[in-house]
Amino acid sequence: MISSSSDTNLKKLSTINRRMFIFSAAKAVIFFGIVGRLFSLQISENKKYLTLSDKNRLRESRLPPVRGEFQDYFGNTVAGNLKVYQLHVVPEQVEDFKYLMVRLKDILNLDSTTFENLINKKNKQKPWETLIISENLSWDEFSKINFYLHELTGAKPVITVGRDYPYKDSYTHVLGYVSQVSTNDLLNNKTIKDRNVPGLRVGKSGLEKTFEEQLIGTNSIQRYEVNAYGKRINQIDHEEGQKGKTIRLTIDTEIQNYTSELLKDKAGSISIMDIFTGEIIAMNSSPSFDPNLFLYGIDKKKWTEIKKDPLKPLVNKTLSGLYSPGSTIKPIVALSALENNVISPNMKVNCSGKIEMYGQTYHCWKEKGHGQMSLKNAIKQSCDVYFYEVSRLLGVDRLNITAEKFGLGNKVLGDFFPNEKKGLVPSTIWKKKALDQSWYLGETLITGIGQGYIQVNPLQLCIMTAQLANGGYKIYPTIIADEKSNNFEDVKSKIQQQAIDNTEENYLIKATEEFLKTGIKEHTPLYRNPENIKFVLDAMFKSTNEVYGTSYASRIDDPKYQFAGKTGTAQVKRITERDRELDLDLLQIPYKDRDHAWFIAFGPYKNPRYSMSILVEHGGSGSKAAAPIAKKLFKLLIDRQELRDKKKIKKTDI
C-alpha cells in the first residue's frame, strides 16, 4: 500500500522513482545520439548517399554510334549504312530460355556450333545483358521471326544500321573495311575505347582506319532506372548521338569501277590523277575482295581462299607494291640529263642491240638494234643502248635528285595510308649506307633503264607523270575532296604566274628550301628550263602517236582523246643468254617469271588534265598488256570531264 506511507513502501517508491529518473536521463542522452546519427547521415553526408542512391538506380545504355559515310566525287555513297535486321534476347526476360533457343534454332536453321557458341556466351554474361542471336538476318528470316513472335517471349527483333559497301570490291583498297573491335583497337585508339559497345564496327584498314576518329560518331545514350535486380523500370532520358562525319572522296566511281573491270582476272594496279589539282580520280589494285564479307566475321574457308590467292588480293599494289619501273623511268633520265646539261638532244648513239662496257655486255630489248638514235627517238622507241650511254654520262646521283624531285622514293599520300611504301631511288651514298658497298658503274647503266635497285609503286609513277605533264610543277595529291582542295582554274593561273616568276632569284629560294628539306611548296617549278620538260613530253607524244613508237598500237587519233605515254617492261628475273636464245612466247614462261607490264600516260595531249599509271603484274610487255588499257580509260575519262567540272568544289559549298 503506497498510501499507508510505511517506511519500507516509501523506500521502495523512492528507489523505483530514482532508478526511473536515472534511466530517463540516459534515454534523453541516447535520443540525442540517434538524432545526431540521423543528422550526420541525412544532412552532413547527404551528397554522398544521394550519389550512391543514384548509382544504385540509374543505368546508362550506350548504343553503337552511326558511322559517317564515304561519298565519291559526285556524292554517291560508296560506304554507307544499311538497315540491318538483328535478333536480340535478354535472358532475364525469358521465361524458358532453353525452349526459346530450341525454337529459334529451328526457325533460323542455326547450325550446332553457332548454337553452342550462343549458349556459352549467354552463360558468360549477366542475365540482363543483351544476347545477340543473329547480327544480320535476311528479310525472310526477320519476317519469319515476327510471324512466330507471340510464341517467342523474350526474343526481340531489332532494326539497326550496319556498314554497307555498295560497290563491293571496287573500293576495297581505298576504303579498307570495318569489322568487330579487337583488343588491339581498344589499346591503340582511345576514341574507340571510349565509345565501344557490343556491335560496334571500326575501320581495320584503308581510309576507314585512317579517318576512324572522324567517322566513328558518338554513342546515343539511354538512361533508365533499374530495380535491385537490374531490371529496367523506366527510361529517364535519351541522348541522341551524333553521326560520324561524311567524307567526300575525289574518286569517280564510274572510272573506278571501270578500272576494276579492266583489271579483272589480272593482278595489277591503275591510278589516275588530275595533274593540276592532284585529285586522285581512280586508284585500284587488283584483285580485290568484298569488304562486306568482314562485317559479321568472315568464315574460315573464304578467308583462307583470299589469303592463299597467288594474285594477293589483300595487298594494295598501288601503294604497297614495289616494282622496277623499267622503261617508264626513261623520261626522267632524259630530263635529268638535259637539266644537268650532260647531253644535247642531238646526241647520237648507234644501237646495235647490245653494248660492251666495263667488261660486260648490256643488251637492248630489241635484239637487232635501233640503229642511229637521237634522244627523242630513243624515248619514243625506248632504246636501251641509248639510255646506257645517257646514264653513264649523267651518273646515278644526279638522276637520284631529279627522280626524287618528281615523286619517286617518297610517299605520295603521306599519312593517309599506313601501308604506303616509299620505294627506293638508289644513290652512291644510299648504297654505302645501306649495303656498305661502293657503287659500280654498271649499276648506273641498269638504273638508267629502270632495273636494278630502283623500286617504285604505281602511284609514284602516276604523280611523276602528272608533274611532267603539268609543265613541271610540284603538286600534292589528295584523295579527299574538302575545303582544302584545289580548284583547277586557280592552279592553272598560279602555275602560269610561277612560270613567269621563275627567275634566278626565286631559284635561290627554292634551292634553300630544298636544302633545308622543308618540302617543296605546292606549284613551284621543278625544272630549270621549261624547254626540257616540253622536249620530254613531246618525246612521249611521239612514243604513242608516231610510227615505231612503242605504244603506237594503242593511240587515239581524235585530238579530243589523244594521249601521250611511255611503256615499260620490268624484268622480274635476270635474263640469261639461254633465255635470249630461246626467245619464248609469254605463255610459255612460268607466270612468276613473266615481266611486269607498265604504262604511264597523260592526256588529252593538247590540254593535259590527267595522268595515269597502269601496271599489269607478270603481264609481259608494256605495249601489249598495259597500253591498250590506257586507250580505253582515256575515252571514258575525257567524256566525263564535263560532268566533273560541273561538280567542282566551290568554296561557298562548304
Next chain:
Amino acid sequence: MYQRFSYTNQLTFFQKVRSIDYILLFAILLVGIVSGFSMYSIDGGSIEYYTQNHLLRFSVFFVLMLIISFINIKIWHATGYLFYIIALGLLFWASFYGVTASGSQRWINLHFINLQPSELMKIAIILCFAKYYHRIQIHNVNSVKNILLSFIILVIPIFLVISQPDLGTSVLIALSGIIVLWLAGLNIKYFVYSSLLLLISAPFIISFLKPYQKLRLLTFFDPGKDPLGAGYQIIQSKIAVGSGGLYGKGFLKGTQGYLEFLPEKHTDFIFTLFSEEFGFVGSLVLLILYSIIIFRVIRIGSFSRSFFGRLFCFGFGSAIFIYILVNMSMVLGLLPVVGSPLPIMSYGGSSMLATMIGFGIVMSTKIYSKQLIS
C-alpha cells in the same frame, strides 16, 4: 474531487472516458496513420495487401486497447502470471508445432492470424515482473530466493526464443525483463557482475551462434566486406536514409524503396523507407511522436498509486524506448542486424497486438490511477 472516487472501483463510463490520456491516445493514433502512409508507399502508391492488413490490424487492436483500458487494473494485476504462463505455453507450442518460415520456427498458425508468441512474451515478462515486485518488500528484493526465481522466469522464455532461433526478440525480452528488475531495486552489483560475465563469455556465446548470425555480426563491423551479401542490408539502408536529406525525396518517391533495394522494408526496415521519403524533418517528427508516447507512459506510471501500475508503466515505457533504440540503431548502422520491429510502424500482427495490449494496460493504469491493489 478525487476523494470521492478514490476508494471506489466503480467508475462510470463517462468518468472513464474523461480520464483517458488523450495526448497519448492521439500520439498513438498519429503514429498509426504515419505507418498507414508508409504501407501505402510499400504497396507502390495504392491501397493493397500491406496497407489493408496493417490498417485493419491497427484499427482492431486500437479498439482492443480501448477495451483493455476500460477494464480495472486490478484484473490485469490478477491475470499477470496467467498471461505469462499462456505466453510461455504458446512459446512451447511454437517450438514443437510452430510454423517455420525463413529458417526460423517462431509462429503459431491460428488460421486467421499467424501468432508470434515471442512478441507477446515481450509484454508478458513486464507484466509478470511488475506483479511479482508489486508485493515484494524492498529489503527482500535482493534475497537469493527472489533473485533465483526472477532469473528462472526470465531465462526460460529467452532460451525458448533463442532456440527458434530468434536472437533479436530474445534480446528484447531479456532487456524488457531486466529493466523491470532494475526498477524494482535489484542491487546494482548484480547488473555489473552479469555484464562482466556476459563480456567474458561473449566468445563462447558467439561460437554457439548460427553461421548467418555470425556473418551479421561480422558485417556490422565491416559492411563493405561483402557489399552484395550480408552487408547489403545495412549498406542499402544507410543509402536510403542518407539520400533522404533534409526534407526527403517526397512521398512515394523513395527510389531505394520502390526499386526494391531495401530488404525487409515493410517490417524491420520500415523506418528507412519513411526516412528516405520524409527526410530528417520527417524522422525527427516521428522520433518526437515516440518521445511523447514514452513520456506520457512514464508520466502515467508516476501518478499511479499502485506499485504494479507504476512498475508496469515504467517498464513498458522503457521497453518501448529500447525497441525503438535497437531498431533505429540497427537501420542506421549502429548495431548489428537483429530482427526487431519498430513499434506500431512495422508490419506484423503479433508485434502490433503486444504493443497495443501494453498501451491498453498503461491506459487502464491512467483511468484507474487511484486504484489500490493489495
